[in-house]
Amino acid sequence: MSTIPTPAWPEDVPTHPLLVIDYQLLKQRDAAEIERLWEAATKLGFWYLKNHEVDDLAKEMFGLGAEVMALPLEEKMKYEQGDDGDSFGYKKAGGNAVAASGEPDTTEFLNIAKDDALAWPNLVRRAPPGTSYPAPALARMESTVKPFIEKSLEVNNTIMDILNDKLGLKKGRLLEFHSNEEFSGSEARIIRNPPTSNTQRIALGSHTDFGSLSFLHNRQGGLQVLPPGSDTWQYVKPIEGHAICNVGDTLAIFSGGILRSNLHRVVPPPSTQANTVRWSLVFFSRPGNSSVLRALKDESDIIAKAVATSKEGEEGKTFDTGSTAQEWFARRIKNQRLANRKGPETWMASRGTERVQVA
Ligand SMILES: O=C(O)CCC(=O)C(=O)O
Numbered sequence: 001m002s003t004i005p006t007p008a009w010p011e012d013v014p015t016h017p018l019l020v021i022d023y024q025l026l027k028q029r030d031a032a033e034i035e036r037l038w039e040a041a042t043k044l045g046f047w048y049l050k051n052h053e054v055d056d057l058a059k060e061m062f063g064l065g066a067e068v069m070a071l072p073l074e075e076k077m078k079y080e081q082g083d084d085g086d087s088f089g090y091k092k093a094g095g096n097a098v099a100a101s102g103e104p105d106t107t108e109f110l111n112i113a114k115d116d117a118l119a120w121p122n123l124v125r126r127a128p129p130g131t132s133y134p135a136p137a138l139a140r141m142e143s144t145v146k147p148f149i150e151k152s153l154e155v156n157n158t159i160m161d162i163l164n165d166k167l168g169l170k171k172g173r174l175l176e177f178h179s180n181e182e183f184s185g186s187e188a189r190i191i192r193n194p195p196t197s198n199t200q201r202i203a204l205g206s207h208t209d210f211g212s213l214s215f216l217h218n219r220q221g222g223l224q225v226l227p228p229g230s231d232t233w234q235y236v237k238p239i240e241g242h243a244i245c246n247v248g249d250t251l252a253i254f255s256g257g258i259l260r261s262n263l264h265r266v267v268p269p270p271s272t273q274a275n276t277v278r279w280s281l282v283f284f285s286r287p288g289n290s291s292v293l294r295a296l297k298d299e300s301d302i303i304a305k306a307v308a309t310s311k312e313g314e315e316g317k318t319f320d321t322g323s324t325a326q327e328w329f330a331r332r333i334k335n336q337r338l339a340n341r342k343g344p345e346t347w348m349a350s351r352g353t354e355r356v357q358v359a
């Protein structure tokens with residue numbers, strides 16, 4: 001899979017530009033680069049990240065993904081995530097709704113818990129081998145998954161540390177929520193989407209990400225964002241060597257809406273890439289399970305001001321969720337699953353900070 005060259009992006013397809021942020025400059029805490037990151041994280045909530053040092057590890061992960069997804073469905077289903085709101089494990093194509101109508105998704109994915117990868121050779125979140133993760137994932141946990149997760153954590157933690165300081169929080173506050181000492185929903189996800197002749201078919205429904213930061217690697221297009229104030233979905237063009245990073249719900253909530261968790265979805269790749277199997281890979285950083293999701297307004301004047309001036313009834317309402325990170329994820333995951341669907345209300349119950357409802 002990773003050896004088959006990806007057809008070039010069709011230049012006649014409109015795309016939404018993202019700022020390109022240089023990870024090496026962020027590591028040096030370059031002031032101008034920090035300002036550009038801040039602009040990206042607050043306006044759209046998406047940016048490209050270059051020079052991030054994870055490309056080789058991402059390639060290895062794609063190789064692992066190809067091995068896992070080539071297994072018979074029956075074998076993969078032994079490691080299914082289940083219907084109770086657990087994310088780790090395998091999700092078959094068609095397992096989730098993509099909209100209130102209950103239309104099924106077309107992507108299959110494997111989620112591997114950060115906690116399991118870091119504790120390896122122990123498995124601390126999933127049942128023992130045989131019911132935990134498919135054999136190729138266990139075989140490459142040490143050589144591939146663990147290094148990918150460790151490096152992704154380094155990248156996301158660097159970004160989080162910078163955003164923390166810009167938000168006026170005490171040093172290291174956001175990182176406290178994301179400590180390795182507590183179990184969390186943080187996970188690596190490998191996604192496969194088969195080609196389809198139906199170019200309108202939604203692969204992964206409109207959503208905001210559940211956690212704090214997402215670090216995404218893809219080769220083909222198909223990811224779309226709904227830019228603020230627009231009702232037109234726009235492709236994000238994949239650029240070789242550039243990851244795509246985005247802010248999720250929990251950072252939006254902690255920051256009182258200053259950081260933006262933007263709606264996105266996945267549709268089939270356009271024209272030149274339409275006949276290819278689409279692969280993507282994400283590392284999601286999520287807060288420790290017991291973290292209470294609310295704006296940290298008593299810890300930062302900047303956040304307090306943002307909450308005070310936010311519009312009544314819109315964002316303001318969602319900043320005090322009354323929910324822990326664990327409850328937030330379980331609710332969202334559980335209610336996306338078609339096995340749990342009662343009607344459109346199940347989809348509505350799966351929503352996070354999404355402010356615009358798109359059917
Ligand atoms: O595959 C992609 O490009 C995006 C995947 C995504 O949005 C997700 O898994 O939350």
Ligand SMILES: [Fe+2]
Pocket residue numbers: 207208209264
């Ligand atoms: Fe997403």
